[in-house]
Amino acid sequence: MKIVVGLGNPGKKYVGTRHNIGFDVLAVLAQRFSADRWKSSFEAEVTDIQIGSERVVLVAPQTFMNLSGRSVRAVVKFYKVSHSELLLVHDDMNLPTGRLRLRGTGSAGGQKGLQNTIDQLGTSDFARLRVGVGRPPGKMDAANYVLQKFSKSEFSKMEHCVERAASAVECWVQDGVEKAMNEFNQTAPEDGESL
Template sequence: MVVGLGNPGKKYERTRHNVGFDVLSELAGWHNISSFKSQFEAELGEFSFADDKVLLVAPQTFMNLSGRCVAALVKFFKLPSTDLMVVCDDMNLPVGRLRMRGAGSAGGQKGLQNIIQSLNTQDIPRLRIGVGRPPAGFSGADYVLGRFSPNESELITQAVHSAASGIECWVQNGLEIAMNQVNSPES
């Protein structure tokens, strides 16, 4: 199960906070998913890859309540948390930098924190996409709800592509190999 974090609605499309949704859209395009169905307070898409079924999940709660739908889906499908990959933005990484990990704290990402609390474990694989730090005078909330500059957009387009490729690697080869593919030497 791949959970892309973001906020629902046109108002939030292509914002820094919605890069998780952008990765789901990339994967949906690659695997010819033309429509998502609404269930469990989420938009769900499904495809087969490397002899596995992959469920794409775009929570339709706001970011800070993402754990509610993720916990319901994990329970319904009886999934271990290690079969879950959360894709989210990260202000602590430079724009476009990717970092995949198998466990750890939320690092200030409130959607991921809500999922950790809802599942009562930090052992949740996650793929963070760097959106950079806000400039002086901007709050973190205003910054992540803003759109990328033209220069940043180029970096994010490549990062979204690389993230989707990394998720396919995770499905096919497991976390360690995917981490080696995704994480840059500077990580």
């Protein structure tokens, strides 16, 4: 069994914002694999899918981004999975828009939802898929930037990126972190290129 957590903020106000890219990736996976209804549990919206022979629990914490770890810890404890079976998907301002970076461990890099998860689990030894949303322009505050929706010029690129991120999750589930890193940590394809 694998646990895939997409980070974001609950509520219509945040739909389509940079901070909710983790939720967007879960939505693509749920659609691709015909997930049943989402249920409220562990302070999250949760559903199951099957990827190959693996049961995968998709988790969208509803605690707001900065408290996501509380939900993640509850899910990991309930299902008794090792940290190597956990993948977090989240936005990253330190990557160019549309770029993916998968890692098996590492620091939070300033992402507060990831930091809270590390704090709650007491370890950083779990996989994370960072989805690049770019840096804020000029002197714009980072917190305001991640709560904005993508511009029209970014939207097409991010649609491709979310699809690629969902494929990276599939690869991680079936083939492990190293193969997924080798395949998806490359430069993002240009608009219109095949995924």
